[in-house]
Amino acid sequence: xxxxxxxxxxxxxxxxxxxxxxxxxxxxxxxxxxxxxxxxxxxxxxxxxxxxxxxxxxxxxxxxxxxxxxxxxxxxxxxxxxxxxxxxxxxxxxxxxxxxxxxxxxxxxxxxxxxxxx
Numbered sequence: 001x002x003x004x005x006x007x008x009x010x011x012x013x014x015x016x017x018x019x020x021x022x023x024x025x026x027x028x029x030x031x032x033x034x035x036x037x038x039x040x041x042x043x044x045x046x047x048x049x050x051x052x053x054x055x056x057x058x059x060x061x062x063x064x065x066x067x068x069x070x071x072x073x074x075x076x077x078x079x080x081x082x083x084x085x086x087x088x089x090x091x092x093x094x095x096x097x098x099x100x101x102x103x104x105x106x107x108x109x110x111x112x113x114x115x116x117x118x
Contacts, residue, residue: 001026001027001075001077001078001079001105002026002027002028002029002030002071002072002073002075002078002079003020003021003024003026003028003029003030003078003079003081004030004032004068004078004080004081004093004097005020005021005029005030005032005080005081005083005084006031006032006033006082006084006085006089006090006093007031007032007033007034007037007039007084007085008033008034008037008053008085008086008089009034009036009037009053009086010084013083013084014039014084016081016083016084016108017031017039017081017083017084018041019109020081020107020108020109020114021041021043021046023109023113023114024107024109024114025114026045026079027045027073028045028047028073029043029045029047030047030049030068030071031046031047031048031049032049032051032064032067033048033049033050033051034050034051034052035050035052049067049068049071051063051064051089053086053088053089057088057091057092060088060089060092061091061092061093061095061096061099062096064092064093064096065096065099065100068096068097068100069100072102075102076102076103077102077103077104077105078097078103078104078105079105079107079116080093080094080097080104080106080107081106081107082094082106083108104118105117105118106118
């Protein structure tokens with residue numbers, strides 16, 4: 001399973017994203033972020049994709065769909081972290097994934113470790 005995560009401009013939840021990257025057992029990690037957000041991770045499984053978060057909702061959805069569809073392995077579902085980012089970014093990301101189509105399992109890092117909310 002792949003992990004798809006969004007890192008918003010605020011980067012307030014970078015600890016949540018790092019915890020998932022470091023502790024989740026997954027085949028690939030796709031990090032969607034704004035180019036102005038300073039983030040890099042040494043994990044070999046990480047693929048960072050820059051997004052223009054200033055686009056309108058529908059254009060952002062199309063950009064996400066175009067950029068991540070070739071990165072996904074073709075599995076039926078992905079793990080999705082939306083701990084960071086705006087509501088517009090979340091809507092565009094979820095819509096893009098469902099349009100590919102791929103199912104989503106919401107994931108978070110809690111005091112109990114990596115947990116799926118769905």
